[in-house]
Amino acid sequence: MIRHNKTPLALAILITVVTCQYAVAQKKNIVILATGGTIAGAAASGTQAAYTSGAVTIDAMIAAVPGIKDMATIKGEQVSNVGSQDMSFEIMLKLAKRINELMKSSDVDGFVVTHGTDTMEETAFFLNLVVKGDKPVVMVGSMRPSTAVSADGPLNLYNAVGVAVDPNAKGRGVLVVMNDWIHAAHSLTKTSTTAIQTFMSPLRGVVGVATYGKNDFYNTPQWKHTSGSEFDINGVNKLPRVDIIFACADMPADLIDASVANGAKGIVIAGVGNGNMNKASLDAAANAAKKGVIVVRSTRVATGSVGRNVEVNDDELGFIASDELNPQKARLLLSLALLKQRSKSDIQNLFTTY
Numbered sequence: 001m002i003r004h005n006k007t008p009l010a011l012a013i014l015i016t017v018v019t020c021q022y023a024v025a026q027k028k029n030i031v032i033l034a035t036g037g038t039i040a041g042a043a044a045s046g047t048q049a050a051y052t053s054g055a056v057t058i059d060a061m062i063a064a065v066p067g068i069k070d071m072a073t074i075k076g077e078q079v080s081n082v083g084s085q086d087m088s089f090e091i092m093l094k095l096a097k098r099i100n101e102l103m104k105s106s107d108v109d110g111f112v113v114t115h116g117t118d119t120m121e122e123t124a125f126f127l128n129l130v131v132k133g134d135k136p137v138v139m140v141g142s143m144r145p146s147t148a149v150s151a152d153g154p155l156n157l158y159n160a161v162g163v164a165v166d167p168n169a170k171g172r173g174v175l176v177v178m179n180d181w182i183h184a185a186h187s188l189t190k191t192s193t194t195a196i197q198t199f200m201s202p203l204r205g206v207v208g209v210a211t212y213g214k215n216d217f218y219n220t221p222q223w224k225h226t227s228g229s230e231f232d233i234n235g236v237n238k239l240p241r242v243d244i245i246f247a248c249a250d251m252p253a254d255l256i257d258a259s260v261a262n263g264a265k266g267i268v269i270a271g272v273g274n275g276n277m278n279k280a281s282l283d284a285a286a287n288a289a290k291k292g293v294i295v296v297r298s299t300r301v302a303t304g305s306v307g308r309n310v311e312v313n314d315d316e317l318g319f320i321a322s323d324e325l326n327p328q329k330a331r332l333l334l335s336l337a338l339l340k341q342r343s344k345s346d347i348q349n350l351f352t353t354y
Helices: 007-026 058-063 089-103 120-130 153-164 254-261 279-290 327-337 344-353
Strands: 028-036 072-082 110-114 137-140 175-178 181-184 208-211 214-217 242-246 266-271 294-299 319-321
Touching: 028 058, 028 089, 028 153, 058 072, 058 153, 072 089, 072 153, 089 110, 089 120, 110 153, 120 137, 120 175, 120 327, 137 153, 153 175, 153 208, 153 214, 242 254, 242 327, 254 266, 254 279, 266 279, 266 327, 279 294, 279 319, 294 327, 294 344, 319 344, 327 344
Parallel strands: 028 072, 028 110, 110 137, 137 175, 242 266, 266 294, 294 319
Antiparallel strands: 175 181, 181 208, 208 214
16 A cells, blocks of 8 residues: 655645735735825826816725735725815814824724825825824825826825835834835925926935835934824814915015904915015014014925024014925914914924924
8 A cells, every 4th residue: 555645745735824824914904094186086088187186985096006905904094085275174183183093003004195296295294293103104196197098196006005014114204105206294395286206305305215115215304203293183173373475576565464364373474585575574574473473484485494583583573484394384383383372482493393
């Protein structure tokens, strides 16, 4: 009688099963929170510029990305479905609170947020200030709708999940993945109305690159963020009004007066050059500051920082200098700062640390 030794075969099968189970067990859990935007947009044809934002659900978006579920166990949630021009503080607060809630769960390893590009830098910076935890939070969008001949959304989403599962993404604050680049929330800004490579981080450079789910990180943002941030939105349902006023040649000072009259608690001047404005507007802004309105000097210029007491005597006029923050990010920081009583010195410190 011939005996067949089944032990090696049985052992091989056992090892294979255990290995597969281990691989599945090691797969990280990523929650994708969808807010809408071009990445969820649809057009009547694949070659037209006009489209409708927020026309595609998160489940449909995930299903359209080959291999994405091989990287992680993915769960999608629809927080909102709007074009990012309609992004509001209400939605931002809802999104941030949901992330903070899920951040506490041991069953969640990271987050991806799909978002329109128009206000992505604002939501990214807001989350960077109020999210409580070091688990990766990665924002992603696209410049072309899902129906375009060469839609950029699927690969962007694939790469975003690849960053969210990467242990090296932990503790770097909120990140934005677009067109193979990994940006920090503090530094990035949208620079083109239509180009695929619209997002740049001109002052600090990109955090890294993402290539088909593989990442190479260059640096860690030095600013305070997420778990190191002092801002707390527990119980917050509304933010103080802060207006942005765009400076230009011969700008009318009554815009500043109107902002104060309509209840603004803070005003950010998108100033010329190093955060400057004409004499009439300087006087109006100084009067606003005397009434208790916090006035921040930022700049309409694409790059560079606004230094304190440079060109304008901030100490004498009672202004705050925005440092590296552009007007839209300065507005968000000031809105959060005004949730509690702070001295102007304390507020100025926030602009150099966040």
